[in-house]
Amino acid sequence: MLIRSNVVVLIWLLAICVAKGQGGGMLADEYFKAGEFEKAANEYGKLLKNDVSWSRLSRYVYSLQKSNKADDALKYLRKQQRSDEANRSYYDLLIGQAAAQQGDTVQAAKQYTAALQSSKGSTIKLEKLATAFSEAGETRWALRSLETAREVSKDPTAYSEELIALYRATGQTEKTVEEIITTSKQPEKKEMVLAALQPYLNTKEEPIIEKALYSRIQQEPNELAYNELLIWYFVQKQKFSRALLQEKATDKRMKLNGSRVYDLGMLALNNKEHKSAADAFEYITQTYPQGQLYPFARRLVINAREEQVKNTYPIDRAEIRKLIGDYQRMLQEIGTNVKTLEALRSTANLYGNYLDSKDTALTVLDLAIDLGKTDRNFVDKCKLDKGDIYLLKGEPWESTLLYSQVEKSQKEELLGYEAKLKNAKLHYYKGDFAVSKDILDVLKLATSREIANDAEQLSLLIVDNTGMDSTEAAMREYAAVDLLLFQNKTDEAVDKLNQMWKKYEQHSLADEVLWLRANTYLKQGKHTEALDDLKKITASFSTDILGDDALYTQGKIYEERLKDKQAAMEAYQKLLTQYPGSIYGADSRKRFRLLRGDVIN
Numbered sequence: 060m061l062i063r064s065n066v067v068v069l070i071w072l073l074a075i076c077v078a079k080g081q082g083g084g085m086l087a088d089e090y091f092k093a094g095e096f097e098k099a100a101n102e103y104g105k106l107l108k109n110d111v112s113w114s115r116l117s118r119y120v121y122s123l124q125k126s127n128k129a130d131d132a133l134k135y136l137r138k139q140q141r142s143d144e145a146n147r148s149y150y151d152l153l154i155g156q157a158a159a160q161q162g163d164t165v166q167a168a169k170q171y172t173a174a175l176q177s178s179k180g181s182t183i184k185l186e187k188l189a190t191a192f193s194e195a196g197e198t199r200w201a202l203r204s205l206e207t208a209r210e211v212s213k214d215p216t217a218y219s220e221e222l223i224a225l226y227r228a229t230g231q232t233e234k235t236v237e238e239i240i241t242t243s244k245q246p247e248k249k250e251m252v253l254a255a256l257q258p259y260l261n262t263k264e265e266p267i268i269e270k271a272l273y274s275r276i277q278q279e280p281n282e283l284a285y286n287e288l289l290i291w292y293f294v295q296k297q298k299f300s301r302a303l304l305q306e307k308a309t310d311k312r313m314k315l316n317g318s319r320v321y322d323l324g325m326l327a328l329n330n331k332e333h334k335s336a337a338d339a340f341e342y343i344t345q346t347y348p349q350g351q352l353y354p355f356a357r358r359l360v361i362n363a364r365e366e367q368v369k370n371t372y373p374i375d376r377a378e379i380r381k382l383i384g385d386y387q388r389m390l391q392e393i394g395t396n397v398k399t400l401e402a403l404r405s406t407a408n409l410y411g412n413y414l415d416s417k418d419t420a421l422t423v424l425d426l427a428i429d430l431g432k433t434d435r436n437f438v439d440k441c442k443l444d445k446g447d448i449y450l451l452k453g454e455p456w457e458s459t460l461l462y463s464q465v466e467k468s469q470k471e472e473l474l475g476y477e478a479k480l481k482n483a484k485l486h487y488y489k490g491d492f493a494v495s496k497d498i499l500d501v502l503k504l505a506t507s508r509e510i511a512n513d514a515e516q517l518s519l520l521i522v523d524n525t526g527m528d529s530t531e532a533a534m535r536e537y538a539a540v541d542l543l544l545f546q547n548k549t550d551e552a553v554d555k556l557n558q559m560w561k562k563y564e565q566h567s568l569a570d571e572v573l574w575l576r577a578n579t580y581l582k583q584g585k586h587t588e589a590l591d592d593l594k595k596i597t598a599s600f601s602t603d604i605l606g607d608d609a610l611y612t613q614g615k616i617y618e619e620r621l622k623d624k625q626a627a628m629e630a631y632q633k634l635l636t637q638y639p640g641s642i643y644g645a646d647s648r649k650r651f652r653l654l655r656g657d658v659i660n
Contacts, residue, residue, distance in 0.1 A: 096125040148174040243284040299327045299335035317343040337363035354398040373584040379413040403427035411448040488542040490535045570600035607641040610634040
């Protein structure tokens with residue numbers, strides 16, 4: 060019982076001692092925060108007799124200075140400088156800071172150098188000194204402390220994140236970028252590196268990145284991280300051809316079997332950089348004819364060229380035939396199998412959509428369905444293609460039957476929503492506007508943003524232009540023209556639109572007629588005629604829904620097709636002024652500034 064009582068007493072006494080120690084520190088801090096510096100200095104002075112830390116020491120000196128005892132503070136520091144070797148760097152720093160406050164920058168630098176020297180033997184001391192310099196507002200000396208710590212550690216990537224922050228804080232952009240690039244050698248910090256470089260893109264400092272990366276690659280040609288970073292930089296700048304050159308060199312040097320080149324090709328294809336995509340896939344087919352990626356790359360090189368041809372107006376039918384020939388040669392070489400099924404789909408759609416060979420297209424699609432019957436998604440894609448071909452042939456009942464089969468097969472899936480949208484458009488083409496709108500209202504809630512947006516736009520068109528007259532004649536004529544355009548009958552569509560414009564110039568559909576005709580002219584390569592219609596929209600229907608679309612499209616025609624820089628700038632500037640809330644605002648501002656030659660932040 061006596062032993063137990065003694066233990067309780069001992070624990071109680073220890074608790075009192077701990078509480079006193081903590082209480083002293085807390086009391087000093089409270090006085091300091093309250094601005095009662097004499098009391099704070101008194102408490103910190105007691106604490107420093109047993110435990111020296113930078114926080115307590117710097118607050119003690121500051122409290123003495125604020126109590127008009129600067130001389131006492133300096134005497135204390137000089138005394139401790141001689142007797143307390145373990146914390147000498149702190150005393151050197153504070154003596155230097157006192158000199159700086161008196162305007163003696165030479166003496167301050169001398170003391171800071173001494174602080175650095177006294178810590179040189181230990182990375183831990185240098186880390187603590189760097190923190191002390193930072194808290195003292197001497198950022199450049201904090202930087203020197205960490206640079207020295209890196210030298211002592213013999214680790215070229217040590218303190219990378221801290222150094223990046225300090226270089227940035229001291230305005231040393233080149234060193235900041237160099238340090239970010241150095242950090243890229245640490246795979247786990249890849250995301251941080253990309254995030255750190257991003258703010259320098261499209262600024263006057265941007266050239267530093269490319270220059271620094273090329274320099275590092277020359278110094279360390281086998282460091283893959285630098286190559287990856289340069290490729291990332293080129294992709295960010297949409298310079299896919301330069302990214303590809305670098306990726307090819309990396310592939311050859313590191314023997315990567317074309318995998319990264321393939322990934323870059325897919326990225327270029329998704330960004331509509333069709334030429335670079337084709338070049339990437341062609342490299343794989345030529346360099347690795349026996350590789351696993353060959354059959355895929357063999358198809359995609361043709362697919363990339365196909366996209367290039369299909370997006371160059373007017374469509375060159377000779378180029379379409381050449382593409383079909385390329386697909387056929389590929390199928391003869393590799394055979395018709397699961398790896399080449401998409402080539403069959405592409406061939407069929409080229410026949411049906413561009414060469415008016417609809418029966419040939421249907422035959423090829425039937426072959427594709429038979430070969431790919433174990434792949435439900437592929438079969439359903441082919442059924443949607445067949446539905447489109449039947450619509451081209453003027454057999455809408457066959458189309459809706461196929462679309463409905465896919466709807467049922469792909470409920471709540473993207474393909475199912477796509478099939479439902481095609482059915483809605485089919486009803487729209489036929490003039491069944493109420494049925495079409497009911498389907499579109501369901502599709503507005505689709506998980507695919509693209510499908511939901513398409514449904515919203517068509518629904519809005521129907522709502523805005525039906526019910527205006529008992530026969531809905533204008534809307535029926537407009538929908539019929541839309542069907543002609545789907546069937547690639549552009550000349551016939553333009554004739555109908557010309558008639559509609561004369562008949563319905565005062566109708567609510569007038570601006571839609573002009574818009575559709577302008578876009579049809581663009582597909583025919585008739586830029587002047589397209590511009591005339593777009594200008595009519597901006598002149599007569601500027602407050603309607605297509606006003607900003609028309610201005611934005613004018614800007615793009617001038618910029619991309621006619622190469623008229625001044626006219627493009629005027630169109631973009633007008634859009635920004637007249638339509639401040641336009642969805643095209645951000646892109647118009649960017650295009651305007653690039654054309655003007657601004658450095659974009």
